[in-house]
Every structure is written in structure tokens, then in C-alpha cells.
Amino acid sequence: MSDTLKRINKFLSEVGYCSRREADKLIEAGRVTINGIVPEKGTKIAPNDVVHVDGNLIENTKKNFVYLAFNKPVGIVCTTDTSVEKDNIIDYINYPKRIFPIGRLDKPSEGLILLTDDGDIVNKILRADNNHGKEYIVTVDKPISQTFINRMSGGIFIEELGKTTKKCVVKKINSRTFSIVLTQGLNRQIRRMCSYLNYEVETLKRIRIMNIKLDIPIGEYRELRPEELDELNRLISTSTKAYTPSTNTKKQ
Numbered sequence: 001m002s003d004t005l006k007r008i009n010k011f012l013s014e015v016g017y018c019s020r021r022e023a024d025k026l027i028e029a030g031r032v033t034i035n036g037i038v039p040e041k042g043t044k045i046a047p048n049d050v051v052h053v054d055g056n057l058i059e060n061t062k063k064n065f066v067y068l069a070f071n072k073p074v075g076i077v078c079t080t081d082t083s084v085e086k087d088n089i090i091d092y093i094n095y096p097k098r099i100f101p102i103g104r105l106d107k108p109s110e111g112l113i114l115l116t117d118d119g120d121i122v123n124k125i126l127r128a129d130n131n132h133g134k135e136y137i138v139t140v141d142k143p144i145s146q147t148f149i150n151r152m153s154g155g156i157f158i159e160e161l162g163k164t165t166k167k168c169v170v171k172k173i174n175s176r177t178f179s180i181v182l183t184q185g186l187n188r189q190i191r192r193m194c195s196y197l198n199y200e201v202e203t204l205k206r207i208r209i210m211n212i213k214l215d216i217p218i219g220e221y222r223e224l225r226p227e228e229l230d231e232l233n234r235l236i237s238t239s240t241k242a243y244t245p246s247t248n249t250k251k252q
Contacts, residue, residue: 005044008034011051013119015060018100020123022080026053065118066099067229069212070221072113078104089115093221102126102209106188111136111206112214115221124236125210131183132235135208138190139177140199148197152180156193161186165193176202210235 006014009023018026030038033052034045045051051058072078076092077085078101089101093115102114102122116122125132152170157163169181180190191201207214211231216222224232 004047008032008039008043008045008051009041010119011045011060012053012058013123015058016065016098016117016119017053017058018080019102019119019126021126022100023119065121066095066097066116067118067121067224068093068095068099068115068221069214069216069224070113070115071214071216071218072105072110073219074108074110077107078113089113092219095221103185105206109204109206110218111204112209112212113206114209114212114224121232121236126185132210133181133183133208134206134210135179135181136190137173137177137179137203137205137207138194138201139203140194141176141202142199143175144172144178144199148199149178151197152178152193156196158186158189158192158196160192165189179207 008027009020012018012023012026012032013020017023023032024041026032027039027041027043031054032039034043034049036050070089070093072089075087077088079085079088080090080100082088082090087107090099093099095115097117099115099117100122102116102125105111105113114125149170149172153168155165155167158165163186165186166182166184168183169179171179173179182189186192190204194201205214212224212228
């Protein structure tokens with residue numbers, strides 16, 4: 001019997017309703033019921049249990065998952081809560097099926113973000129210790145020194161988070177612009193790193209997530225190509241599915 005049980009957040013993820021993290025939020029808010037009863041986080045369900053979210057029946061009818069690459073403009077918020085944020089990513093894209101973003105880019109940032117209805121792939125990509133590289137182009141408010149490049153590359157202690165950033169690849173592009181490849185998921189990491197060195201970020205654009213490169217105009221989206229999806233699945237094939245909710249979710 002235990003082999004047929006699964007956690008409620010995993011069920012909502014697998015059917016493509018939302019990510020496990022978002023499922024935990026729904027459960028905490030009392031918006032999920034199992035057989036008419038509001039469950040606790042971590043509750044397991046059996047195949048014959050009846051699950052509702054906001055009174056709507058949730059069934060496992062998934063056939064084909066959706067995988068999108070989107071060039072997020074500045075000013076769009078990466079949230080699935082369309083009742084709270086006016087300029088949210090879901091209303092902006094207006095995709096005909098329910099999808100959710102993989103990770104985040106904060107409101108002042110732009111560039112590549114992936115969206116899907118495949119909860120498991122969300123969990124694998126978001127898990128920080130899977131070391132999946134994401135590349136950014138950043139412009140700051142004053143000329144970049146070699147000391148700045150060295151310090152950014154070597155790791156910086158972020159006092160607000162009580163963590164030191166992992167070593168990363170940083171390359172100078174011109175006097176005030178650099179590229180950086182992160183494999184870590186700290187909240188507003190690049191902005192905090194620059195601030196520590198007394199630089200202010202003026203523009204921040206994500207141009208790559210693992211093997212997926214930004215190649216579409218701002219404000220537009222496309223489906224992932226079969227070869228991109230195959231390579232993406234190969235890269236995350238050894239990733240742990242479980243995702244532990246954290247206040248340090250990447251939001252650059």
C-alpha cells in the first residue's frame with residue numbers, strides 16, 4: 001500500500017497543476033482538500049483519494065507537457081498568483097493551458113525564463129545543488145576594475161543571507177558590462193554581490209539556462225525544440241527530484 005501513496009505536493013506537481021513549492025503554499029493557505037478535508041503539508045494520498053484546489057477537482061489527465069522559453073521584459077512579475085500581481089507573467093503570456101515559471105527573474109530584470117506544466121522538471125532544475133549553469137549579462141553604474149572581476153569570481157559573503165556565494169565565471173565585456181555564470185540559487189544574488197562591492201546594477205539580462213539560449217525578441221515565447229529538450233533531460237537525469245522550499249530561491 002505504501003508504494004501507491006504519494007505526497008500531495010508531488011501529486012499536484014505531476015498532474016501539472018503547479019510546482020511542489022507552490023503546492024505547499026496552497027496547502028498552507030487551506031486551499032487544498034483531500035476527500036473534503038484540508039490536509040497538512042506532507043500528507044500522502046492514495047490513488048482513489050479525491051483532491052480539490054479552490055473547490056475544483058484535480059485529476060491526473062496529463063498527456064503532453066508544455067515547455068516554453070520566454071524573453072521576459074522588465075516590469076513583469078514571475079508569479080502564478082494572478083489575483084495579486086497585475087503585471088504577472090501568466091496574464092502577460094496568456095497561454096491557453098495552465099503553466100508556471102521555472103524559477104524567477106525579479107521585476108527590474110529581463111531575459112530568459114522557462115515555463116512548463118511539468119512539475120518534476122521544475123523541481124530538478126530549481127534544486128540548487130544540481131549545479132545547473134545560468135548566464136547573465138549585467139551593466140553596472142561605474143567602470144569595472146580587475147579587482148571587481150576577481151572578487152565576483154571568487155565568492156562574496158552576503159550578510160543578509162548568511163552565505164558565501166560559490167566561485168563562478170565572470171568576464172568583462174566592456175567598461176561597465178560583464179557576463180556571469182551562476183550555479184547557485186541565492187535570492188537577488190548578482191545584485192547583492194555587486195552592492196557588496198559598491199556597484200549598482202543598472203540592467204540585468206539572463207541569456208542562458210543550462211543548454212537553452214535566449215534567441216527570441218523581448219516579450220515573445222517559443223516552444224523548446226526537441227533537441228533542446230532532449231539535452232535538457234540528459235543534463236538533469238542525475239538530479240534529485242525533491243525540492244526543499246527556501247527563502248533563497250533564485251530571483252535575480
